[in-house]
Structure formats: C-alpha cells, structure tokens
Amino acid sequence: MRFTSEKRLDDGVLEREFTLGEIPGTLWTPGSAPAPLVLMAHNNGLPKAEPRLVARARYTAARGYAVATIDAAGCGDRPRSAADEQARADLRRAMRAGEPVDELFESFIGPLVENAVPEWQTTLDALLELPGIGGPVGYSGGWTALGIRLAAVEPRITAAGFFAGGYVPRAQREEAREITIPLLFLLQWDDEGNPRQRALDLFDAFGSKEKTLHANLGGHTGTPWFELEDGCRFLDRHLK
Amino acid sequence: MRFTSEKRLDDGVLEREFTLGEIPGTLWTPGSAPAPLVLMAHNNGLPKAEPRLVARARYTAARGYAVATIDAAGCGDRPRSAADEQARADLRRAMRAGEPVDELFESFIGPLVENAVPEWQTTLDALLELPGIGGPVGYSGGWTALGIRLAAVEPRITAAGFFAGGYVPRAQREEAREITIPLLFLLQWDDEGNPRQRALDLFDAFGSKEKTLHANLGGHTGTPWFELEDGCRFLDRHLK
Numbered sequence: 001m002r003f004t005s006e007k008r009l010d011d012g013v014l015e016r017e018f019t020l021g022e023i024p025g026t027l028w029t030p031g032s033a034p035a036p037l038v039l040m041a042h043n044n045g046l047p048k049a050e051p052r053l054v055a056r057a058r059y060t061a062a063r064g065y066a067v068a069t070i071d072a073a074g075c076g077d078r079p080r081s082a083a084d085e086q087a088r089a090d091l092r093r094a095m096r097a098g099e100p101v102d103e104l105f106e107s108f109i110g111p112l113v114e115n116a117v118p119e120w121q122t123t124l125d126a127l128l129e130l131p132g133i134g135g136p137v138g139y140s141g142g143w144t145a146l147g148i149r150l151a152a153v154e155p156r157i158t159a160a161g162f163f164a165g166g167y168v169p170r171a172q173r174e175e176a177r178e179i180t181i182p183l184l185f186l187l188q189w190d191d192e193g194n195p196r197q198r199a200l201d202l203f204d205a206f207g208s209k210e211k212t213l214h215a216n217l218g219g220h221t222g223t224p225w226f227e228l229e230d231g232c233r234f235l236d237r238h239l240k
Numbered sequence: 241m242r243f244t245s246e247k248r249l250d251d252g253v254l255e256r257e258f259t260l261g262e263i264p265g266t267l268w269t270p271g272s273a274p275a276p277l278v279l280m281a282h283n284n285g286l287p288k289a290e291p292r293l294v295a296r297a298r299y300t301a302a303r304g305y306a307v308a309t310i311d312a313a314g315c316g317d318r319p320r321s322a323a324d325e326q327a328r329a330d331l332r333r334a335m336r337a338g339e340p341v342d343e344l345f346e347s348f349i350g351p352l353v354e355n356a357v358p359e360w361q362t363t364l365d366a367l368l369e370l371p372g373i374g375g376p377v378g379y380s381g382g383w384t385a386l387g388i389r390l391a392a393v394e395p396r397i398t399a400a401g402f403f404a405g406g407y408v409p410r411a412q413r414e415e416a417r418e419i420t421i422p423l424l425f426l427l428q429w430d431d432e433g434n435p436r437q438r439a440l441d442l443f444d445a446f447g448s449k450e451k452t453l454h455a456n457l458g459g460h461t462g463t464p465w466f467e468l469e470d471g472c473r474f475l476d477r478h479l480k
Contacts, residue, residue, distance in 0.1 A: 189444070189453075200440070204429070208457070210464070213429070215443075215453040224450070226477065230470070237466065 001126040013061040020126055023119050024048070024077070025070035028061035033132030035066040036239035039120060039150070039157070041141035042069065044112055045088060047076035052221070053142075056228060060140070063232045064240070066133045070123050072116035072146075084108070095193050101167060110169040113145050120150055128156075136239045140231060144202075148172040151179050159238035161186065161231050164220070165202045166194025176205040183211040184234040186227055191220045241366040253301040260366055263359050264288070264317070265310035268301035273372030275306040276479035279360060279390070279397070281381035282309065284352055285328060287316035292461070293382075296468060300380070303472045304480070306373045310363050312356035312386075324348070335433050341407060350409040353385050360390055368396075376479045380471060384442075388412040391419050399478035401426065401471050404460070405442045406434025416442060422450040424474040426467055431460045 006016040012031035017024070026048055029035060038060055042053040048069045057067040071078045080088075087108040094101045127133055139147045139160040145168040151157050152175045161184040168176075185203045189196065203213050212234070216224055246256040252271035257264070266288055269275060278300055282293045288309045297307040311318045320328075327348040334341045367373055379387045379400040385408040391397050392415040401424040408416075425443045429436065443453050452474070456464055 203455075211457050212464075213453065213455040215455075217449060217451050224452075226473070229473075233466075233469075 001130070009058060011058075011062040013058055015058070015061075020070075020123055022078075023070050023072070023123060025068060025123060026054075026057070027127070027130075028057050028067040029132060030061050030064050030066070032064055034134040035064055035132060036135040036138065036235075037124075037127055037133050038065045038067045038138045038140050038235060038239075039124065040067050040069045041120070041139070041143040041146050042076070043142050044072075044075045044109070044116070044146070047071060049077075056140075056231075059228050060232055060235070063236075065138075065232075065235065066127070068123065068127055070119060072112075072119045074112050075116060102170075105167055105169050109145060109167075110171060113149050113169060113172065116146055117149050117153060120146070121154060124154070124156065138235050138239050140235070144168055145172040148175050148179060151181060157181065159183070159235065161234060163187070163223075164191055164194040164199060166191060166196070166199045168202065173202065173205065176202060177207050180207045180209070182234075182238050183208045184214065184231060185211060186214045186223065186231070188220055188222055189215050189217050193220055241370070249298060251298075251302045253298055255298070255301075260310075260363055262318075263310050263312070263363060265308060265363060266294075266297070267367070267370075268297050268307040269372060270301050270304050270306070272304055274374040275301075275304055275372060276375040276378065276475075277364075277367055277373050278305045278307045278378045278380050278475060278479075279364065280307050280309045281360070281379075281383040281386050282316070283382050284312075284315045284349070284356070284386070287311060289317075296380075296471075299468050300472055300475070303476075305378075305472075305475065306367070308363065308367055310359060312352075312359045314352050315356060342410075345407055345409050349385060349407075350411060353389050353409060353412065356386055357389050357393065360386070361394060364394070364396065378475050378479050380475070384408055385412040388415050388419060391421060397421065399423075399475065401474060403427070403463075404431055404434040404439060406431060406436070406439045408442065413442065413445065416445040417447050420447045420449070422474075422478050423448045424452050424454065424471060426454045426463065426471070428460055428462055429455050429457050430462075433460055 001020045004017045014029050016027045048071050061067045091104045136158040137156045139157050141147050142163040144162040144165040159182045163186045187199045241260045244257045254269045256267045288311050301307045331344045376398040377396045379397050382403040384402040384405040391400050399422045403426045427439045
C-alpha cells in the first residue's frame with residue numbers, strides 16, 4: 001500500500017489517497033487510535049471521489065472510525081471496456097424507462113460484484129496491517145450487492161449498513177439468507193431506481209436476528225442528514 | 241388538576257399522580273425547566289401504570305421532557321361496562337385466531353378513540369398551565385389511532401411518534417392523509433397482532449413530508465432498547 005497524497009481536515013481527520021497494485025483507494029483516519037475500520041462502498045458506477053461518499057466518509061471518520069474506499073476493477077474511475085460502457089448505458093436507459101433490468105443485473109452487475117470482492121479483501125488485508133487500525137470491521141455502503149457478497153465470504157465483517165437494495169443480482173438475493181451479522185438497512189420510500197417492494201423483500205430475506213430498517217420519504221438522493229448520525233450510532237453499538 | 245402523590249426518582253425526575261375531574265393521570269417532569277411536553281399513550285386496554293409505558297416515560301423525562309399519560313374513559317383502569325369487557329374479549333379472541341377484526345375495530349375502538357380525544361385535550365390544557373412546562377407538544381405512543389385523531393384535531397401537537405398501526409379504525413386511516421407534522425413510525429417486523437402490510441400502508445398514507453419508518457425484527461413486545469433513544473432524538477429535532 002503506497003500513500004500518494006495526504007490532507008489534514010479541520011476536524012483532525014487525515015485523508016490519504018493510496019494505491020495497492022492497480023487498486024486506487026482513499027483512507028480517512030481519525031485523530032484518535034486505534035480506530036475500528038469501516039469499508040465504505042458506493043454504487044459501482046460512481047467514483048470514490050463522489051461528494052456524497054466523501055462527505056459520509058469524513059463524517060464517519062470524525063466519529064472515530066478509520067474509513068476506506070476503493071474503485072474496484074471496472075468501477076468508478078477505473079478503465080472500462082467498450083462492452084462495459086455499453087452495458088452501463090443499457091442499464092441506465094432501461095431503469096429510466098422502467099423496463100425490466102434483471103437480466104442486465106445478472107450479466108453485467110453479477111460479474112462486477114464477483115470481481116470486486118477479492119480487491120476489497122486485498123485492501124482489507126493491507127489496511128489491517130497499518131498502525132492505529134484494528135478491532136472489528138464494518139461495512140457501510142450504497143453498493144448493497146457488494147456488501148452482501150463481502151459479508152458472506154468475509155468473517156472479519158461483523159456489522160453492515162446497506163442502502164437501497166431494490167435491485168441486486170440473484171446470487172446476492174440468495175446469499176442474503178446466509179447473512180447473520182447485525183444490519184441497518186436504509187431505504188428511500190420513493191426511490192426512483194429501487195422498487196420499494198423488492199427492497200422490503202430483501203430486508204425480509206436477511207438471516208440476521210438483529211436487523212433494523214430505516215425508511216424516509218423521498219427519492220434516491222433525498223436521505224435526510226440524521227441518517228448519517230444514525231448510521232454511526234449503529235456502528236458504535238457493534239464496533240466500539 | 242390535583243396532585244395525589246409524588247416520588248423523586250434517582251435521575252432527578254419527579255413522578256406525580258394526578259386527577260383532573262374523573263381522569264387519572266401521571267406526570268413526569270425533569271430536573272430542568274422549562275421542558276417541552278410529550279403526551280404518551282399506550283394501547284387503550286393497558287393501564288397507565290403498565291411497566292413498559294412507565295419505563296418509556298421515565299427515560300424520556302430524564303432526557304429533558306415533561307411526559308404525561310392518562311387513562312381515558314373506558315381505557316386502562318377506568319370502569320368498563322359489561323358490553324365493553326365483552327367487546328375486548330371478542331377482539332382478543334379474534335386477533336389470536338387470526339380472524340378479521342375490522343368490524344370490531346369500527347364498533348368498539350372507533351368510539352373509544354372519539355371519547356378519549358376530548359379527555360386528552362382537557363389534560364393538555366391543564367398541563368400547559370403548569371409552571372415549567374412549555375413550548376411545542378409531541379405525541380409518542382403505542383395507541384396510534386388516538387395519536388392520529390389527536391394530531392388531526394390538535395394544532396398544538398407538532399411532532400408524533402407512532403408504534404405498530406396494523407389495525408386502526410377506518411376514520412383514522414382516512415385522517416392519516418391529513419396529518420402533515422413530522423412523524424417517526426415504529427413497527428415490529430413480525431408483530432403478531434399488527435399485519436405488516438397494513439402497517440406499511442398506513443405509513444405510506446400519512447401526508448407528512450418528513451416521515452421516517454423504523455422496523456426491527458421480532459414480535460410486538462420485542463422493540464430493541466435503542467429505539468427509546470432514537471425516539472428521543474426524533475423529539476429533540478422537533479421540540480427542542
């Protein structure tokens with residue numbers, strides 16, 4: 001893991017860009033150590049520098065967590081094949097038109113999840129060797145399918161916050177039943193791209209004995225600010 | 241309003257029993273004043289001394305609120321007619337057997353709500369004349385139908401927390417659309433007596449622009465302790 005830049009933020013949080021082989025990432029660490037680690041992923045199409053992800057990461061780090069994100073292969077700013085670009089364009093068009101997208105999820109998002117998981121695990125290994133990072137690991141992210149797959153294969157993840165979840169590949173809908181760690185499942189009641197009933201069905205499917213659903217009125221990007229705080233309080237209960 | 245007993249609790253909260261005409265009530269006030277007022281009702285069949293209600297009220301008072309509850313006519317420990325006792329027994333039996341209870345809700349719970357509302361309003365008038373109680377008023381309660389009716393007719397109520405809501409009389413299902421104050425709607429995912437889809441439909445019906453749903457795994461009495469804290473943080477956002 002090679003750090004390529006660093007910035008000290010007003011609240012004492014240190015924000016560092018890193019590369020790990022071909023994987024570009026960002027790590028936010030609080031002034032205090034040791035800090036539990038939170039892996040924070042975003043919708044696979046958006047880069048790790050997306051302002052909402054950065055704001056969420058900085059807030060969480062200021063609350064005493066080491067927070068890390070990466071652009072996995074084919075995600076964010078990583079190079080994409082022409083076929084991938086076409087698949088993304090098809091997916092966006094179909095979702096906007098309200099057409100069925102399950103087959104595109106299977107053929108395009110499914111492999112993206114499969115390929116992203118080992119990169120996140122490699123990153124996790126490297127992060128846990130850094131000084132000042134330790135203890136249980138949490139997942140908090142808008143990419144629910146990745147989170148499900150990671151939680152299914154990675155016993156170091158002990159609590160997870162998911163967002164939306166109207167569409168996830170079939171494999172992750174199945175894997176949800178095997179997830180037993182505590183969950184906070186956040187959704188927007190009128191999310192344009194995530195059918196409500198499917199998101200509720202996914203929440204229902206998780207095998208966890210402790211799972212909480214938070215739903216707020218409004219569209220995909222309308223999550224109220226207080227859910228940031230609620231998300232940290234959920235992490236506090238399980239990682240601190 | 242005549243206070244009949246008082247007890248100072250460990251955390252500085254003063255717990256006083258009162259009567260207001262025929263209405264028996266309890267008022268919890270924090271050490272600090274002035275405190276915003278929270279009206280806290282319980283399932284109409286349970287008395288105001290029910291331990292879960294008392295625990296919730298004490299916790300909320302310790303967080304800086306004046307909290308009041310009453311047994312309205314026909315509710316809790318107030319005298320009941322033989323016909324009322326029969327109706328309650330029929331309702332319990334039908335709910336346990338999973339039979340339809342809508343007609344019983346219309347004929348029995350409907351009038352109970354109608355009759356309870358003026359008693360709660362009389363109590364509200366009297367409470368707001370006490371020293372140290374002031375500012376906006378909240379409702380927090382397991383009796384969702386009463387809360388809807390109160391919020392619909394009582395402009396002094398500016399935020400409300402509801403619980404369950406699988407069954408409410410038709411009049412309150414209609415009135416829900418007129419409610420526009422901020423809401424926190426709490427439900428148990430496997431509530432034996434409150435069909436999930438009906439509770440979700442009620443949440444959907446409220447006219448409020450700011451409404452949040454919290455759902456946790458488990459049966460009717462299994463609400464996790466952290467929802468108490470979440471409920472107070474909701475009140476903090478709107479009453480303080």
